[in-house]
Amino acid sequence: xxxxxxxxxxxxxxxxxxxxxxxxxxxxxxxxxxxxxxxxxxxxxxxxxxxxxxxxxxxxxxxxxxxxxxxxxxxxxxxxxxxxxxxxxxxxxx
Amino acid sequence: xxxxxxxxxxxxxxxxxxxxxxxxxxxxxxxxxxxxxxxxxxxxxxxxxxxxxxxxxxxxxxxxxxxxxxxxxxxxxxxxxxxxxxxxxxxxxxxxxxxxxxxxxxxxxxxxxxxxxxxxxxxxxxxxxxxxxxxxxxxxxxxxxxxxxxxxxxxxxxxxxxxxxxxxxxxxxxxxxxxxxxxxxxxxxxxxxxxxxxxxxxxxxxxxxxxxxxxxxxxxxxxxxxxxxxxxxxxxxxxxxxxxxxxxxxxxxxxxxxxxxxxxxxxxxxxxxxxxxxxxxxxxxxxxxxxxxxxxxxxxxxxxxxxxxxxxxxxxxxxxxxxxxxxxxxxxxxxxxxxxxxxxxxxxxxxxxxxxxxxxxxxxxxxxxxxxxxxxxxxxxxxxxxxxxxxxxxxxxxxxxxxxxxxxxxxxxxxxxxxxxxxxxxxxxxxxxxxxxxxxxxxxxxxxxxxxxxxxxxxxxxxxxxxxxxxxxxxxxxxxxxxxxxx
Numbered sequence: 001x002x003x004x005x006x007x008x009x010x011x012x013x014x015x016x017x018x019x020x021x022x023x024x025x026x027x028x029x030x031x032x033x034x035x036x037x038x039x040x041x042x043x044x045x046x047x048x049x050x051x052x053x054x055x056x057x058x059x060x061x062x063x064x065x066x067x068x069x070x071x072x073x074x075x076x077x078x079x080x081x082x083x084x085x086x087x088x089x090x091x092x093x094x
Numbered sequence: 095x096x097x098x099x100x101x102x103x104x105x106x107x108x109x110x111x112x113x114x115x116x117x118x119x120x121x122x123x124x125x126x127x128x129x130x131x132x133x134x135x136x137x138x139x140x141x142x143x144x145x146x147x148x149x150x151x152x153x154x155x156x157x158x159x160x161x162x163x164x165x166x167x168x169x170x171x172x173x174x175x176x177x178x179x180x181x182x183x184x185x186x187x188x189x190x191x192x193x194x195x196x197x198x199x200x201x202x203x204x205x206x207x208x209x210x211x212x213x214x215x216x217x218x219x220x221x222x223x224x225x226x227x228x229x230x231x232x233x234x235x236x237x238x239x240x241x242x243x244x245x246x247x248x249x250x251x252x253x254x255x256x257x258x259x260x261x262x263x264x265x266x267x268x269x270x271x272x273x274x275x276x277x278x279x280x281x282x283x284x285x286x287x288x289x290x291x292x293x294x295x296x297x298x299x300x301x302x303x304x305x306x307x308x309x310x311x312x313x314x315x316x317x318x319x320x321x322x323x324x325x326x327x328x329x330x331x332x333x334x335x336x337x338x339x340x341x342x343x344x345x346x347x348x349x350x351x352x353x354x355x356x357x358x359x360x361x362x363x364x365x366x367x368x369x370x371x372x373x374x375x376x377x378x379x380x381x382x383x384x385x386x387x388x389x390x391x392x393x394x395x396x397x398x399x400x401x402x403x404x405x406x407x408x409x410x411x412x413x414x415x416x417x418x419x420x421x422x423x424x425x426x427x428x429x430x431x432x433x434x435x436x437x438x439x440x441x442x443x444x445x446x447x448x449x450x451x452x453x454x455x456x457x458x459x460x461x462x463x464x465x466x467x468x469x470x471x472x473x474x475x476x477x478x479x480x481x482x483x484x485x486x487x488x489x490x491x492x493x494x495x496x497x498x499x500x501x502x503x504x505x506x507x508x509x510x511x512x513x514x515x516x517x518x519x520x521x522x523x524x525x526x527x528x529x530x531x532x533x534x535x536x537x538x539x540x541x542x543x544x545x546x547x548x549x550x551x552x553x554x555x556x557x558x559x560x561x562x563x564x565x566x567x568x569x570x571x572x573x574x575x576x577x578x579x580x581x
Contacts, residue, residue: 016434017434031451041471046467079419091427
């Protein structure tokens with residue numbers, strides 16, 4: 001199946017990727033190829049098959065609510081591109 | 095004596111015997127790096143200062159054993175406290191973590207010395223390291239060929255004598271495929287065997303931390319150190335970690351080994367087929383029972399992986415928003431544009447391609463058709479393995495359909511490139527342990543054999559791999575940069 005330019009725009013918007021026109025053209029073609037390949041999964045009747053969500057049997061993991069040593073505010077902020085008064089700074093929202 | 099050529103155990107013996115110091119090893123490795131790194135291009139970051147410091151400290155204490163005083167490398171997606179961790183992406187070019195991954199922490203606690211951070215395909219997405227945002231690594235057996243990927247820097251460095259072992263991650267073959275291409279040992283343990291805490295996430299239901307080493311014995315030693323339950327990784331398994339080294343007795347007598355006929359088709363070259371069949375005969379000579387079996391859903395593993403891996407990647411990589419860390423577009427006037435521009439500039443083409451594919455597969459109206467379908471097929475794949483493991487202890491196949499390809503040869507051909515993973519992906523889909531060991535040379539290039547085990551039965555895997563190694567010489571072959579082979 002071929003992805004339309006509208007679909008590519010929509011997915012890029014969902015993924016928050018500002019793609020160039022060249023990228024959009026290339027991805028439309030490449031994703032269509034991959035989706036065609038993936039189509040072969042439909043050869044299998046999986047009507048009665050339970051999806052395998054977890055490889056291992058899983059159960060809730062609990063621990064006492066104790067404060068443990070972690071990274072400091074300074075350390076956490078040290079990788080932020082823009083910081084002001086100990087907080088992340090982003091373009092105006094409101 | 096060129097210390098850089100030695101295995102972890104050989105180095106350990108010499109340290110214990112007082113013949114060498116840890117500083118001697120560090121010196122030998124840095125000298126080796128000075129000679130071959132220009133060609134191999136395996137390292138993103140070298141930790142010279144801290145490596146010398148650690149070696150001196152350990153030598154002053156004067157006690158050795160295990161990996162104490164022995165250097166290692168890390169795929170550059172393991173967070174290292176105070177040391178740049180890039181994931182080979184522009185996005186994280188200047189990222190310095192404030193915490194340490196559990197696996198590297200465990201090595202450090204045992205006296206392992208981090209020598210450097212190794213190249214990969216960006217965020218571990220690729221099969222050649224050509225998707226690294228910085229540079230491609232090269233295969234020490236032929237510098238014009240890829241070392242494989244995504245852990246290509248690790249494999250190139252171990253094969254070229256720059257480092258005795260490295261930790262890496264494997265989502266669809268990222269340890270086993272480069273190990274195969276570079277003629278070394280690569281182990282992907284069972285899903286949940288080793289903590290993933292502090293390792294950049296690609297596809298969380300498939301990712302597993304593992305080892306690249308020069309031989310099976312080293313691999314067993316290191317697995318014992320890094321395996322086990324970690325409170326920081328809820329998916330790590332609370333299952334006893336055996337002393338893997340104790341299983342290495344060279345025996346496979348009575349072991350039941352299956353080889354799936356589907357794994358000898360799927361574009362596998364004639365010489366690789368022949369090489370692995372020959373290896374199977376070796377197992378037979380050693381007393382194993384070898385039989386052909388079928389894993390009927392094998393061909394569906396790769397298309398299902400195309401959905402599962404990108405879908406999980408697209409959600410994992412949603413955290414890169416230009417706010418808390420990573421690349422930030424400084425021009426955007428509003429937050430939405432800042433997200434979209436930062437991500438577009440910070441991620442490379444393969445990462446964007448997979449985010450797009452994953453986002454599409456998870457988008458409204460498509461979830462059932464793609465992700466849910468793939469997860470159902472995943473159960474069929476896991477059931478195939480379970481069926482075979484009712485009667486057999488081990489499954490053996492080629493690791494890759496071909497030997498290492500030329501740099502640039504497949505970069506434009508996405509689908510063909512993904513096919514490199516056809517024989518390794520099913521193992522991740524089923525969460526099983528797999529190891530690649532060298533089993534032949536084909537036209538001067540290493541051929542890898544994959545051994546697949548029951549969940550949490552790495553011991554049998556290592557036992558059989560060790561027995562093969564003891565009765566063959568392929569693991570002793572090392573490349574001479576520029577061509578030829580060193581015995």
